[in-house]
Protein backbone atom coordinates (compact mmCIF):
# COMPACT_ATOMS: atom_id res chain seq x y z
CA UNK A 1 0.00 0.00 0.00
CA UNK A 2 1.03 3.61 -0.34
CA UNK A 3 2.12 5.64 2.66
CA UNK A 4 -1.13 7.60 2.43
CA UNK A 5 -3.18 4.40 2.56
CA UNK A 6 -1.17 3.20 5.54
CA UNK A 7 -1.62 6.43 7.53
CA UNK A 8 -5.07 7.53 6.34
CA UNK A 9 -6.80 6.43 9.53
CA UNK A 10 -4.64 8.74 11.67
CA UNK A 11 -5.87 11.87 9.88
CA UNK A 12 -9.34 13.39 9.98
CA UNK A 13 -11.13 13.78 6.66
CA UNK A 14 -11.11 17.58 6.69
CA UNK A 15 -7.38 17.60 7.53
CA UNK A 16 -6.69 15.31 4.56
CA UNK A 17 -8.75 17.58 2.32
CA UNK A 18 -6.72 20.63 3.33
CA UNK A 19 -3.44 18.73 3.05
CA UNK A 20 -4.28 17.69 -0.50
CA UNK A 21 -4.96 21.33 -1.35
CA UNK A 22 -1.38 22.22 -0.35
CA UNK A 23 -0.04 19.65 -2.77
CA UNK A 24 -2.30 20.77 -5.59
CA UNK A 25 -1.25 24.39 -5.00
CA UNK A 26 2.42 23.34 -5.25
CA UNK A 27 3.11 24.48 -1.70
CA UNK A 28 4.95 21.34 -0.64
CA UNK A 29 8.64 20.78 -1.20
CA UNK A 30 10.90 18.02 -0.02
CA UNK A 31 13.99 19.51 1.54
CA UNK A 32 16.12 16.54 2.48
CA UNK A 33 15.92 12.77 2.38
CA UNK A 34 17.99 10.11 4.07
CA UNK A 35 17.07 6.41 4.23
CA UNK A 36 15.41 6.95 7.62
CA UNK A 37 14.25 10.57 7.46
CA UNK A 38 12.33 12.79 5.11
CA UNK A 39 12.16 16.53 5.71
CA UNK A 40 9.56 18.67 3.99
CA UNK A 41 8.57 22.32 3.88
CA UNK A 42 4.95 23.40 3.52
CA UNK A 43 4.05 27.00 2.72
CA UNK A 44 0.86 27.90 4.59
CA UNK A 45 -0.20 31.48 4.05
CA UNK A 46 2.74 33.66 5.07
CA UNK A 47 4.45 30.95 7.09
CA UNK A 48 6.57 27.92 6.32
CA UNK A 49 6.21 24.78 8.37
CA UNK A 50 8.90 22.14 8.62
CA UNK A 51 7.66 18.57 8.50
CA UNK A 52 9.64 15.49 9.32
CA UNK A 53 8.83 11.82 8.74
CA UNK A 54 11.17 9.52 10.63
CA UNK A 55 11.42 5.74 10.44
CA UNK A 56 11.78 4.02 13.78
CA UNK A 57 11.95 0.24 13.86
CA UNK A 58 9.72 -0.08 10.81
CA UNK A 59 7.17 2.38 12.14
CA UNK A 60 6.84 6.03 11.22
CA UNK A 61 7.12 8.97 13.61
CA UNK A 62 5.82 12.33 12.44
CA UNK A 63 6.81 15.82 13.46
CA UNK A 64 5.64 19.26 12.34
CA UNK A 65 6.77 22.70 13.44
CA UNK A 66 3.15 23.87 13.72
CA UNK A 67 2.91 21.81 16.91
CA UNK A 68 4.38 23.42 19.99
CA UNK A 69 7.16 21.95 22.08
CA UNK A 70 6.14 19.31 24.56
CA UNK A 71 3.47 17.64 22.45
CA UNK A 72 3.81 13.95 23.15
CA UNK A 73 1.65 12.22 20.59
CA UNK A 74 2.31 12.37 16.86
CA UNK A 75 0.57 15.38 15.35
CA UNK A 76 -1.85 14.65 12.50
CA UNK A 77 -1.92 18.06 10.84
CA UNK A 78 -2.60 19.12 7.28
CA UNK A 79 1.11 19.84 6.71
CA UNK A 80 2.06 16.26 7.51
CA UNK A 81 -0.70 14.88 5.32
CA UNK A 82 0.55 17.08 2.46
CA UNK A 83 4.07 15.74 3.05
CA UNK A 84 2.82 12.15 3.05
CA UNK A 85 1.02 12.71 -0.27
CA UNK A 86 4.16 14.32 -1.68
CA UNK A 87 6.20 11.31 -0.57
CA UNK A 88 3.87 8.96 -2.44
CA UNK A 89 3.68 11.18 -5.49
CA UNK A 90 7.43 11.62 -5.70
CA UNK A 91 8.09 7.92 -5.26
CA UNK A 92 10.32 8.54 -2.25
CA UNK A 93 9.73 5.14 -0.70
CA UNK A 94 11.96 2.29 -1.82
CA UNK A 95 9.14 -0.23 -1.52
CA UNK A 96 5.60 -0.87 -0.44
CA UNK A 97 4.48 0.34 2.98
CA UNK A 98 2.91 -2.16 5.33
CA UNK A 99 1.84 -1.81 8.97
CA UNK A 100 5.00 -2.05 11.08
CA UNK A 101 7.17 -2.24 7.97
CA UNK A 102 7.67 1.18 6.43
CA UNK A 103 10.41 0.90 3.77
CA UNK A 104 13.38 3.26 3.64
CA UNK A 105 13.20 6.57 1.79
CA UNK A 106 15.13 7.26 -1.37
CA UNK A 107 16.03 10.59 -2.88
CA UNK A 108 16.88 9.53 -6.39
CA UNK A 109 14.62 12.06 -8.07
CA UNK A 110 15.78 15.12 -6.14
CA UNK A 111 17.14 17.86 -8.35
CA UNK A 112 20.69 19.21 -8.16
CA UNK A 113 19.88 21.90 -5.61
CA UNK A 114 18.49 19.27 -3.27
CA UNK A 115 14.87 20.24 -3.49
CA UNK A 116 11.98 19.44 -5.75
CA UNK A 117 8.70 21.22 -6.20
CA UNK A 118 5.86 18.77 -6.20
CA UNK A 119 2.27 18.89 -7.31
CA UNK A 120 2.76 19.35 -11.02
CA UNK A 121 1.95 15.76 -11.82
CA UNK A 122 -1.51 14.37 -11.41
CA UNK A 123 -2.08 12.34 -8.29
CA UNK A 124 -2.12 8.65 -9.03
CA UNK A 125 -4.71 7.87 -6.39
Ligand SMILES: [Zn+2]
Nearest residue numbers: 064066077079
Ligand atom coordinates in the same frame (compact mmCIF):
# COMPACT_ATOMS: atom_id res chain seq x y z
ZN1 LIG B 1 1.67 21.05 10.84
